[in-house]
Amino acid sequence: MASFLVNGLDARSIDADDRGLMYGDGVFRTLAVRSGRALNWVRHYRLLARDCGMIGLPCPEEAVLIAEMSRISPGDATVKIVVTRGTSGRGYAHEEGTVPTRVVAAYPAFAGDAGAIDGVRVRRCELVLAEQPLLAGVKSLNRLENVLARAEWRDPAIREGLLADAGGRLVEGTMSNVFLTVGDRLVTPAISRCGVSGAQRERILDIARAEGMACEVRDVDFGELAAAGEVFLTNSLIGVWPVIAFGDRHWLPGPVARRMQQRIAEEDARGG
Amino acid sequence: MASFLVNGLDARSIDADDRGLMYGDGVFRTLAVRSGRALNWVRHYRLLARDCGMIGLPCPEEAVLIAEMSRISPGDATVKIVVTRGTSGRGYAHEEGTVPTRVVAAYPAFAGDAGAIDGVRVRRCELVLAEQPLLAGVKSLNRLENVLARAEWRDPAIREGLLADAGGRLVEGTMSNVFLTVGDRLVTPAISRCGVSGAQRERILDIARAEGMACEVRDVDFGELAAAGEVFLTNSLIGVWPVIAFGDRHWLPGPVARRMQQRIAEEDARGG
Numbered sequence: 374m375a376s377f378l379v380n381g382l383d384a385r386s387i388d389a390d391d392r393g394l395m396y397g398d399g400v401f402r403t404l405a406v407r408s409g410r411a412l413n414w415v416r417h418y419r420l421l422a423r424d425c426g427m428i429g430l431p432c433p434e435e436a437v438l439i440a441e442m443s444r445i446s447p448g449d450a451t452v453k454i455v456v457t458r459g460t461s462g463r464g465y466a467h468e469e470g471t472v473p474t475r476v477v478a479a480y481p482a483f484a485g486d487a488g489a490i491d492g493v494r495v496r497r498c499e500l501v502l503a504e505q506p507l508l509a510g511v512k513s514l515n516r517l518e519n520v521l522a523r524a525e526w527r528d529p530a531i532r533e534g535l536l537a538d539a540g541g542r543l544v545e546g547t548m549s550n551v552f553l554t555v556g557d558r559l560v561t562p563a564i565s566r567c568g569v570s571g572a573q574r575e576r577i578l579d580i581a582r583a584e585g586m587a588c589e590v591r592d593v594d595f596g597e598l599a600a601a602g603e604v605f606l607t608n609s610l611i612g613v614w615p616v617i618a619f620g621d622r623h624w625l626p627g628p629v630a631r632r633m634q635q636r637i638a639e640e641d642a643r644g645g
Numbered sequence: 646m647a648s649f650l651v652n653g654l655d656a657r658s659i660d661a662d663d664r665g666l667m668y669g670d671g672v673f674r675t676l677a678v679r680s681g682r683a684l685n686w687v688r689h690y691r692l693l694a695r696d697c698g699m700i701g702l703p704c705p706e707e708a709v710l711i712a713e714m715s716r717i718s719p720g721d722a723t724v725k726i727v728v729t730r731g732t733s734g735r736g737y738a739h740e741e742g743t744v745p746t747r748v749v750a751a752y753p754a755f756a757g758d759a760g761a762i763d764g765v766r767v768r769r770c771e772l773v774l775a776e777q778p779l780l781a782g783v784k785s786l787n788r789l790e791n792v793l794a795r796a797e798w799r800d801p802a803i804r805e806g807l808l809a810d811a812g813g814r815l816v817e818g819t820m821s822n823v824f825l826t827v828g829d830r831l832v833t834p835a836i837s838r839c840g841v842s843g844a845q846r847e848r849i850l851d852i853a854r855a856e857g858m859a860c861e862v863r864d865v866d867f868g869e870l871a872a873a874g875e876v877f878l879t880n881s882l883i884g885v886w887p888v889i890a891f892g893d894r895h896w897l898p899g900p901v902a903r904r905m906q907q908r909i910a911e912e913d914a915r916g917g
Contacts, residue, residue: 375735377661386658387666389649389748394659394727396788397669403735428789429796451735455666458792463647463675463723463752465788465795465819476661480735503775503839504811507793515787516668516737517700520730521779523737524701539776547737567775 378441378477391474393457396465397514399474400424401455404572404609405483409443411452412641413609416572421454424511430458433475441477449482451610457514483610489634492617492626493532493606497595498522498547502538502567510570523547532614533606535598538567543593549608550574551593553601554629558587560597573607573637580636586629603627612637650713650749663746664739665729669786671746672696673727676844676881677755681715683724684913685881688844693726696783702730705747713749721754723882729786755882761906764889764898765804765878769867770794770819774810774839782842795819804886805878807870810839815865821880822846823865825873826901830859832869845879845909852908858901875899884909 377385392398402421405412418435425432433456442452455476461467500522508515522534533546545551545568552574553560559581564570581588598604603624604616613634615626649657664670674693677684690707697704705728714724727748733739772794780787794806805818817823817840824846825832831853836842853860870876875896876888885906887898 375662379661385661387661389651389657389659389750390647391666392792394663394666394729394786395673395725396792397786398789398792401667428793453667453735457666463725465791467792467796478661500779501777503777505773505775505790507772508789513789514666514669515789517670517780517785517787518777519737520664520668520670520739521700524739 375478375480376445378445380475381437381441387474387476388460390460391457392459392461392467393455393474393514398428398467399455399457399514400428400430400512401453401514402512402572403451403453406442406446406450406452406479407641408449409447410644411439411442413572413576414439416575417609420512420570420572420575421456424513425456427508427511428513430456431473432456433473438477445477446479450479451481451483453478453480455514485612488532488614489612492615492624494530494618495533495535495546495606495616496526496531496619498525498534498536500525500536502536502544504538504566506566509566509568510564512569519547535619536568537595541595543595543598544568546606549606549611549614552577552605552607553593553597554603554627555597555601558589559629560589560591560593562593563590571608573609573612576637576640577607577613577633580633598622603629605630605633647750647752648717650717652747653709653713659746659748660732662732663729664731664733665727665746665786668737669788670700670739671727671729671786672700672702672784673725673786674784674844675723675725678714678718678722678724678751679913680721681719682916683711683714685844685848686711688847689881692784692842692844692847693728696785697728699780699783700785702728703745704728705745710749717749718751722751723753723755725750725752727786757884760804760886761884764887764896766802766890767805767807767818767878767888768798768803768891770797770806770808772797772808774808774816776810776838778838781838781840782836784841791819807891808840809867813867815867815870816840818878821878821883821886824849824877824879825865825869826875826899827869827873830861831901832861832863832865834865835862843880845881845884848909848912849879849885849905852905870894875901877902877905
């Protein structure tokens with residue numbers, strides 16, 4: 374079971390008229406909390422604030438969110454922060470000064486699983502992501518594409534589905550970002566037309582650059598996947614999942630994925 | 646103020662964990678109720694059921710919705726029906742048998758205004774609609790594009806913004822469908838890549854065809870707008886709004902718009 378704070382109050386519910394429900398008029402972030410402390414918080418908050426700005430929403434103050442996270446989850450948890458435009462009556466137009474709704478929800482912590490150790494099998498989704506540059510990167514509440522893409526398969530041996538845009542470019546997984554190694558470079562798709570920029574993706578890029586690894590954030594053809602030296606998936610709960618199978622192509626978990634797992638663990642232990 | 650029934654119960658709130666909030670995982674319809682009776686109901690229910698089917702959601706039974714609408718609005722009202730996938734825990738995957746959430750909300754009736762009589766001025770929005778054929782026509786809860794498009798202008802003299810797709814084709818208004826007359830034909834954009842199919846749009850096409858008017862549902866170049874004999878907007882609350890100005894182009898409310906207003910009024914009086 375989850376517990377919720379809605380605008381700072383213990384509550385299990387939100388106004389049925391909230392624009393978050395009615396229009397998906399809001400943004401969210403999902404993160405890991407350990408011993409009451411949000412991991413990778415600096416990047417999470419920066420992305421949350423950026424996303425709020427992209428849709429013209431005031432972002433909650435950082436201190437408020439930190440206090441609410443530690444209140445709702447003094448131990449370990451998966452925490453979801455949702456910010457909506459609040460209630461402002463029927464119709465797409467919203468008045469100046471509408472008060473946002475802030476939800477901080479704590480779910481059971483993701484304990485980790487064999488995916489990080491043994492690697493995972495992935496598939497390509499049939500759904501093609503729509504291209505909306507105004508929302509590219511934003512983790513908005515408009516996630517019906519992800520829901521439909523995730524409903525394409527039920528085989529539990531397939532842990533993730535990869536998504537392409539209309540140009541056949543690789544964008545992301547349904548719940549993760551994707552990295553490839555090409556020679557000695559680290560490559561991840563640019564999130565400029567569609568897709569979500571995860572805080573873990575930002576961290577991987579920061580770590581790799583700090584280590585002097587050449588990083589390329591650019592269009593990635595789906596065909597490059599099969600030719601990649603390593604492929605791995607990232608999000609704030611799974612950390613890094615090495616990809617070991619995509620169609621006929623098989624890999625062993627590679628050294629870059631293993632090093633990134635190590636660096637993330639170190640940064641989390643240090644309180645990065 | 647609005648009143649709400651959530652799964653048939655008098656309630657002002659929904660579960661904060663509802664997938665309608667978290668992912669926009671649901672659909673809705675907005676309609677006019679007069680003396681407790683939903684206008685244009687047959688088309689509204691058909692579209693609601695189709696939309697539910699498009700995202701794999703069980704549609705509430707028609708009799709349940711009719712009973713709840715008349716319970717919540719014995720008189721005149723604007724009613725919104727929302728169906729979400731309900732709560733099924735965190736993550737995009739949803740289990741078989743998740744129980745949908747059904748919201749029936751009654752807002753003050755739209756009294757009508759000068760728009761239908763005098764016509765309205767419209768603008769072209771800068772936002773370009775993303776193309777997702779799997780959701781084209783569906784009135785899903787993913788409406789952030791409409792929110793952003795409607796936020797582009799504040800001039801109250803402009804009543805609606807027209808939206809194009811990436812190919813520069815006219816699709817719809819932020820809250821309405823669009824019709825043009827070209828010679829003696831009635832033309833409306835095909836809703837095959839993006840956009841919402843309104844129940845009023847379906848009704849206008851049915852009426853025009855029954856009258857023997859040639860109707861074309863097809864791609865419409867934005868350039869055709871300025872050359873059109875008449876342009877009008879439709880939705881279930883405004884009925885038909887003749888467009889009298891778009892950029893430099895001006896029109897007087899035309900005979901087709903007037904005839905459609907008349908036919909709709911007749912059908913509503915008859916209980917169509």
